[in-house]
Structures are given as C-alpha cells and as structure tokens.
Amino acid sequence: MKTLYLIVPLAPLIGAIIAGLFGRIIGRAGAHWVTTLGVAVSFVVSLVILRDVMAGNTFNGNIYTWLESGDLKLAIGLLVDPLTAVMMVVVTFVSLMVHIYTIGYMAHDEDNWPAGSRAGANSYQRFFSYISLFTFSMLMLVMSNNFLQLFFAWEAVGLVSYLLIGFWSNRETAIHANLKAFLVNRVGDFGFLLGIGLIAAYAGSLDYATVFAKAQELAGMTEAATGWPLVTAICILLFIGAMGKSAQFPLHVWLPDSMEGPTPISALIHAATMVTAGIFMVSRMSPLFELSDTALSLVIVVGAITTLFMALIAIVQTDIKRVVAYSTLSQLGYMTMALGASAYSVAIFHLMTHAFFKAVLFLGAGSVIIALHHQQDMRRMGGLRKYLPITYATVLIGAIANAGLPPFAGFFSKDSIIMAVQAAQVPGATFAYLCALAAVFVGGLYSFRLVFFAFHGKERFRETGHGHHDDHGGHEPHESPRVVTVPLILLSIPAIGSGWLIGSFLFGDFFAGAIHVDPAHPAMAQLQAIYTGVFGMIAHGFVTLPFWLALAGAATAWFLYIKRPDLPAVIRRKMALPVRILENKYGLDQFNEWFFAGGARLVGRGLWQGGDQAVIDGVAVNGSARLVGWFAGVVRLIQSGHIYQYAFSMIIGLFVLLALWMNRA
Amino acid sequence: MSSYLLSLAIWVPILGALAVFAVGNAHRLARWMALCVAILGFLVTLPLYLNFDVAEAGMQFVERRSWVPRFNIEYFLGVDGISVLFILLNSFITVLVVIAGWEVIKEKVAQYMGAFLIMSGLMNGIFSSLDAMLFYVFFEASLIPMYIIIGAWGGPNRVYAAFKFFLYTLLGSLLMLVALIWLFLSSGGSFNLLEWHQLRIEMTPQILLFLAFLAAFAVKVPMWPVHTWLPDAHVEAPTGGSVVLAAIMLKLGAYGFLRFSLPIAPDASQYLAPMMIALSLIAVIYIGFVALVQLDMKKLIAYSSISHMGFVTLGFFIFNQIGVEGALVQMISHGFISAAMFLCVGVMYDRVHSRQIADYGGVVHVMPRFAGFMVLFAMANAGLPATSGFVGEFMVILGAVKYNFWIGLLAATTLILGAAYTLWMIKRVMFGPLGNRHVAAMTDINGREFLFLATLALCVLAMGVYPFPFTEVMHASVDNLLKHVAVSKL
DSSP: OOOHHHHHHHHHHHHHHHHHHHHHHHHHHHHHHHHHHHHHHOOOOHHHHHHHHHHTOOOEEEEEEEEETTEEEEEEEESHHHHHHHHHHHHHHHHHHHHHHHHHHHTGGGGSSSSSOOOHHHHHHHHHHHHHHHHHHHHHHHHHHHHHHHHHHHHHHHHHHHHHHSSTTOOHHHHHHHHHHHHHHHHHHHHHHHHHHHHHHHHSSSHHHHHHHHHHHTTTTTTTTOOOOOOHHHHHHHHHHHHHHOOOTTTTTTTGGGGSSSSOOOHHIISGGGGGGGHHHHHHHHHHTTTTTTHHHHHHHHHHHHHHHHHHHHOOBHHHHHHHHHHHHHHHHHHHHHHHHOOOOHHHHHHHHHHHHEEEEEEEEHHHHHTTOOOOGGGGGGGGGGGOHHHHHHHHHHHHHHOHHHHHHHHHHHHHHHHHHHHSSSSTTTHHHHHHHHHHHHHHHHHHHHHHHSSSSSSSOOOOSSSSSSTTTTTTOOOOOOOHHHHHHHHHHHHGGGGGGHHHHHHSSTTTBBBEEEEEEEHHHHHHHOHHHHHHHHHHHHHHHHHHHHHHHHHHIIIIIOOOOHHHHHHHHTTHHHHHHHHHHHGGGHIIIIIIIIIIOOOOIIIIIIIIIIIIIIIIHHHHHHHHHHHHHHHHHHOSSSSHHHHHHHHHHHHHHHHHHHHHO | OOOOOHHHHHHHHHHHHHHHHHTTTHHHHHHHHHHHHHHHHHHHHHHHTTTTTTTOOOOEEEEEEEEGGTTTTTEEEEEEETTTTHHHHHHHHHHHHHHTTTOOOOSSHHHHHHHHHHHHHHHHHHHBBBBBHHHHHHHTTTHHHHHHHHHHHHTTTTHHHHHHHHHHHHHHHHHHHHHHHHHHHHHTTTBBHHHHOOOOHHHHHHHHHHHHHHHHHHHTTTOTSSSSHHHHHHHHHHHHHHHHHHIIHHHHHHIIIIIHHHSSHHHHHHHHHHHHHHHHHHHHHHHHHHHTTTHHHHHHHHHHHHHHHHHHHHHTTTOOOOHHHHHHHHHHHHHHHHHHHHHHHHHHHHHHHBBBBGGGOHHHHHHHHHHHHHHHHHHHHHTTTSHHHHHHHHHHHHHHHHHHHHHHHHHHHHHHHHHHHHHHHHHHHHHHSSSOHHHHHHHHHOOOHHHHHHHHHHHHHHHHHHHHHHTTTTTHHHHHHHHHHHHHOO
C-alpha cells in the first residue's frame, strides 16, 4: 500500500522532471503527454486511496530520516487519512483538468515572448513542467505527517507560484507581482516557522501524532521568554503562515497581482489548491487550535474582514480575472471564518466545492481571454454568450455556485459556514456573522455583474480604444477548442453536484480521527442538530436570509448591467469617494510600497552609507588607513614590481627560518 | 593508529603546486596538471569521510611527530566530526576553482593555479592542526596566496583591496599569537590543543583569551563591525578568489571559535555569549538591509555572506546541539551556495565585463540554461527548503527559539530579508526585457560552465533533501564539545 501512496506524488514529479530537463528533446506534445499522464495516474490512484480510506484504512509512517540532532528526529513521511484523501482527489482532479486545458490555452505561447527570446523557445514545455512540479509539491503538503515536511512543501508551492506568476518574465508587471507574492508569503512563513520552532522546543518533536498527543500538556504551559500562553502563541504564529498562503487580510495583497500569471495557474494555484493550503493546515492543526479561544477568535475576525472587504473590491474591478481573484479572497475568508467557528470540516467542504466552481470561473475567464486575443477588460466585452455558448454556460454555473444559490455546490458549503458562524461563541463571532451576511449580498452582486457585464448587453469588443492587442478588435470571437471546453464541462459537474455530498461529508464520522472539535465549541453540533438532509436544507434555504441576500445581489447586478446599463457610470460619479477607496484597494498597496519597500531601502542605505562607509570605514578604519599609507611608502622602496614574487618569498622564507630554528634546538 | 591521510590532504596540493609552477608558460599543461593535482587532492580526502567512525567523539586519523622540540612544537594532526567535512569541502571546491579558471585566466596560468593549490593545502592544514603553533603557521600562511590572488589577478582597485584584506586579518591574528604564547607559558610549555582544552584558567584571563581569539576570528568570519574588508576584497578578487574566500576562508574564523574559544575559555564563552549573540543578530539584520541596496552583484553576495555567517556564530553561542550542528551545516552549505553565486556572477562578468546590477536585465532570454541555475542558487541563498540553504538556517532558528523566543524571532527575519535582497537582484538581472545590446549578445553557458554549476546544484539539492549523512558525522563531537563547555574550568 505504501508504494501506492508514493505513486501519487511521484508520478507528477517524474513528469515534471522529464518535461523540465528534456523538454527540448521530447518536444511540445511529449511534454504535455508525459505530464498529463503523470497527473492522470496520480488522480486515479488518489480515487483508489479515497475508497480505501473510506473503508477505514488509514496510514501514518515515515519514509526516511531527514535529519537527527540532539533529541530531535526529523523525518519525511506520509499521513493518509480522510482529510488527506479528500485533498488528494481535489488537487489531482483540478490539476488534471488544468493540464488538459493548458494544451489549448498555451498553444500559441510563443506569441507572448519577444522575438528571439531563447526562454520563449520551449516555454510550453516549461509551463507543463512547472504545473506538474506544483502538483507534486501540493500533494506532499497534504500528505505530510509532520511539520517539517509541511513547511517544505509550503515553501515549494510558494516557489512554483513564484515561477508561474513571473512566467512571462519579460513583463515588468509579472516580475513585480511574483517578487511581491514571494515576499508577502515570506512574511507569513516567518510566523509559521516560529510557530514550528515553538512546537519543536516545547513538544520535542515535529511529528503530528506526537505533538497532538501532547496537546493537553502544552495547553498548560507558558512560553518562557515571552510569558505568553504557549498554545495560543503557537496557533497565532501558525495562523500568520496561513494568512500569507491563504491570502487573508492584511497579507492578501499578493493574490490579486498574481493574476499576471497565465490563467491556468490562476485557476489551479491561486484559486483551487495552493491558496487553500492555509485552510487545510489549520484544519490539520485542529487539536491545537481547539485549545485556544484567543487564536480562534483572531481567526474568525481575520476571516470576516477578508470576506466582506475583499468582496467589496470585486464590485469595482473591470479586469475579468481580478474580479474572480477578489472573489477568491472573499471565499477564502469564508473558509477562514469556518475555521474560527471550529467548523473545520465545513471549511474543508467549502474548500472542495470552491475548488470546483472557482476553477470553472477562472478557466471560463481564460476561455474568454483567448477568444478575445488576451483582452481581459470587461468594458471591452459584452454580448459574448452568443459567440461562446459553452463558456457562457459554465461560467454561469460557476457564478451561481459562487453566489451560493441552491441547489449548486456553493450553496451547501457557504450556507453551512454562515450557520456555523452564527452558532459560534468565540469573541468576534457576531461581527463575523454580520460580515458574512453582508458579503453574501455583495457576492451575488459581483458574481452576476461578471456574467452580465461580460456575456450580456452590448457587444463592446469590436470598439477600438485603450487596452493592448487593439489590432484584433475586428475579429469575431469564437468558442474555444475542445481541450479547453471539455475540462470546463467536467469541472462544472462537481460545481453543481458536489454540494450534495454534504451529509456524508459533514455529519457522518468521515473526518473523525483527522479533525478534532472540542465539546466547548458548539457550532458543528448545532449544525448537525438542524440538518434534515439535502432537500430539507434546500427547502430551508429558501426561507433564510442568505438566500434572499444573494438573490438581491444578483437582482441588483441584473438591474445595473442589463436593465439600466447607464446607471453604473452615474453611481461611479455620485459616489466618487467610496469608489476611489475601493479602486485603490483601501490604499494598502501604496502603503506597503511606501512604508515597507521604501522604508527597507531607506534603512539599508542609511546603514550602508552611514554605518559601514561613514562610521566603520570612515572613522575606525581611517586611522589604520593612514598607517597603511605610511607603511606603503616604506614598502615602495623595496618593491620589485611583482607582488607575487616577493610574497612567495615570504612564505618560503618563513619555512626556511622555522627549519633553521628547529636545527638550533 | 597511524595514518598519512591528513598529511596527504595537506601536501599533495602544495607539492603539486610546486610541480605546476615548474611548467612555467606552458599554459595548457599547467591547467591539466593543476586539474589532476586538485582531483588527486580531493580523492585522498574521501577516505577521511568513508572511514570516519561516527561514534567516536575524539580525534581520528591522528598523526603526531616532533617538529621543534625546543618549544615542544609538534607536527600534530587529527580530525573530528567538527573539522572533517571542511577538509572535504575545501578539496572539492579547489577542483571547481581550477575548472572555473580554465579559459578565463589567460596569463600567468601556472602561478594562478599553483596559488590556489597551495591555499587548498594550507587550509587543510588549518582544519587538521592540533598543535597551536602549527595551526598558527598555516593560518597566517593561508593569507599569502589569497593576498597574491587578489593582488595579481584582481580588478582595478586590487592593490587597495589586497592591502586592506591583509592588514585587517593580520592585525587580528597578532592578538591571537599573544594568546597562544600565554597559553604556552601557563600550560607549562605545551602547544598541544587537546591539553589546552583541559587547562584550568581563571575568569579574567579566560575573558582576555576569548577577546584575543575573537579579534582574530571575528575578522575572518567576518562579524559586524569588522566586516568591511570583505566586500572590497570580493569586488576586486577574480572569480576563483571570491569562491575560495567565501566558501572556505570565512569558515576558518568560525572553526576557530569551536576549536579555541569555546573549549579553552568555556566560562568566558558563556559569560560573553549575549554579546556574541547580539553581534550575530546585527550581522543577520543590519547586513541584510545593507545587502538590499547594493548596486554591485559581488558586493551584494558578499554582504549576503556576512549575513549568513551571522547564523553560524549565532548557532555556536546558543549552546544547544541543534544550534551548533545547524551552524556547522550552514557553514558547509554556504560553502556550496556562495561558491555557486560567485561563479554565476563570474559567468556573467566574463561575457559583459560588468558586475553592476543596472548593466543587466532579461538575461533569461539569452541564457535560459544559466538562468535556471542562477535562480536555483538564489533560492538556496534565500533558504528555500529542499536546498542546503534551508537546513542550517532552519536548525539554527529552531535552536534559537529554544534558547530564547525573541532571539529566534530576530534571526527568523532573514526569511524575509534574505529573500528580498536575493530575489530583487534576480528580478533586475535575470528577468524583464533585455537590458541592452551587451546582454543581447550573451551566449548561454558552455560545457565547462555547465559542469561546475551542475555539480554545485547537485550538492545543494542533495544536502537539502537528505542532510542526514552530513549531520551524522558531527553528533558525537558536537555533543562532546557541548558537554565540555557546560563544565566550568574555574
């Protein structure tokens, strides 16, 4: 069985290595076949493993000892339990769809590179290598049985994300975005690593099972140097890591910019899988988080802020990918809120449904972008449903699911989150509940705004004007090839239907053993108490507030973008200040650029020119330098002109003298 | 147990170098001879690792002969788990340096190659000397070839840099000589290091001894604030010189702490640990910021080296096993990564003849294979997991958090700073549109360059994925050292 587990991450890794190192030899077709096949194998085996896990066979074992130092033994190992198995299936399925989709999306990638660029010559193969490498890293992340490997994979997915955001490395915006993404994530990792450090120091192990077994013991301790309650400190530090990777306020700033990368990776990495790593991690750590209400409270508040305030930005965005990006932020906020409410399984459930419907939305947006020759501005779209019927249908499915309308997948998971947050009792839960409700309305609005703005109304793509690729303005857009539409259709199926798994997902004992909920946190128990089956939930959904709020949001979008398309401009004018605040994303980017990036350079220059050059070299070394000057004057008298000659005579002389001295003795 | 392995490690390169000098102006022959000597020099060190007894905490492969009987100076060699890896690293890097200088050095080839071989032998001597005078001779002698390398094959400002380097390090080691003589006298006339380790010394002399050693070793590491010679030396040194300087010479100071300061003056080490930790953290953070704003790639990597060496001294003075072993791992890893980074800059310098970041841009479009290597090494420099750069930093941070959370927190800022200065440079040099016509004319790496970059890439990855074999040899000796330091000698 262990071999089978190993196949899952190794198959994509092998594909990545072949496509990456031998891309030139195997050619484009070779590259996409070898990587897609690797991921397909991985997907099939994941399904087999899921079945096996559902039959009760879990696994936890080490593969090799990475390092030993003192009492600390660090290993690379695998943990396969229900939580892992679900993540494996989601990751490999979305990854497989994205691999297939990429064959179509990147088919003409050479156009994106400057003429003669040798990096552009095999960019197609390189792209496949990267996404397979990502799949490997993500699988190692979810299959890890210890904190070390988790951090390993955590950084590895960050690396691939860096490489892929900056994939079109000739674009200044792309290489700025990838640097920003890496550094903001490093801020999160800074906290994450310190959390791991505390665990290693106080639990004496980084193995999940060992640490969790000691959780109660740790709960009674305080951190020696700081005096903080230990588990709270650990959880908050770990959560800072999650905030970086899962783009929670205020570490979310890298995610919208990551849209500079090619769309397939926006779907795979920056929507469906990598950004959910933080959610997965906190769920995995539930035995620790359950012991700290302070940490849970922070989690729920951060999630709430992210949910509402990122959704608001989505309303004013005109770039189709950025709308979806801000929507992703908002949805990640929902998942985080669920974690704070101790409804870990609900968070994972939403993670899964979101992976499907957000992948649909991103890949659908990508389909539009290629149809319009890299036009991403929705002001230059409109009326596309006639030309792109399949894309339209799938995007509509994604939008309905994203808005959380029944009976699509998003409804079940999002509604469960809202109920869980309502039932939660940690400080900040009420605030979170209000944010969640408001965000439901906003979610309905931006989801349908996207659909109506891009696919309905006047056909604006023929107009010339600003935006790049104006020369393509006159072409009729046409539906994307089948390698693009088939993954869209295949992803729409779970985007509609995966919510129906709610019963077995949340209310059985599926996650027992993987996720631990303390009896003091009532959300899950209350959810279970009112759950009356799928149809009961749908029926109940129609009479609750979230449904009507989402519907109201959708109706508002319809009114503004179909009924009265002249109104948005009026509103923009009338509400100039709030619109500007939203368009500037609350000014966070400017602040970070000014304070952190500018500040760091200022400090660096100050220390370099003030500290190193003026004080150390100028004052301290200057005295010696004058001495050197005098010394050099003396030396000049006996200089032969060949430094090496006389310096070699120095060493030889040294040994001769020593030898003479020795003989004297 | 008698063994000649350490003598071979020292004298094969030195005698080989004399043979290389003898060929004079036959450049081709000199190169091939130097390569053979370097490879032979590396091969003779392999048994040191392969036959190393990991359970033994004491010295192995010991050689002991009388040298200057009058002063009881001995030719006394041996290695333990702390020093053995550096001998291998040194001999390995020497092979790469010979390959790296192959076509680049066109004049005085024999002298160039010979100087590196001599240096390699001398440094093996430093890492294996158990007699303090023998150590001192090697320690000082190693300055000379480096001085010559910078002075003869360096950049336009080479004479200034060579002098700064020479005097800075020489002044530091004079104080060490005083300390050695004091120890000689108070030990009743012995230069035997192992005997010195057992010597009982009062607190005040311990502190003075510690400071005297600090003066010598801090300059070598280099620690803040005696670090300013390093960027200048690197900028002026030829690529090979920078590689040896960063990969091996910086390790001498750190090694000195473990061989002299900690075991001879354990009470003073404990007493002054807060100061050492503070200096280390300043190196990590202050220098991290300074590295961020550098305009010259070599200077940036030089500052990055200082920052990384801050982790080494930090790891030593938190006195726990994971910290000290992490520091040793960091030293080995930095040997690979800094060598690789300087070689990468060398590859670009050979084509464009500039080290200024502003003179590049979009190198990936003309040198995609090279870009792959450079990004890998940059990531290793930023401490990315699965590269060797992560292992040492991770261990030291774990050790620091265990020692005191706040120290761990300050040390962990390197996660952000290291990534910022390294990747910002990468962004400006490797990515973006083509910088200018000089960049457009660059050609991708040739087979020789591929060979040394790929070798280092394998080392960096192997050590990152499986560091166990590296740390395994250290355990017994580090454990022994920490137990020794924990016992007062007052």
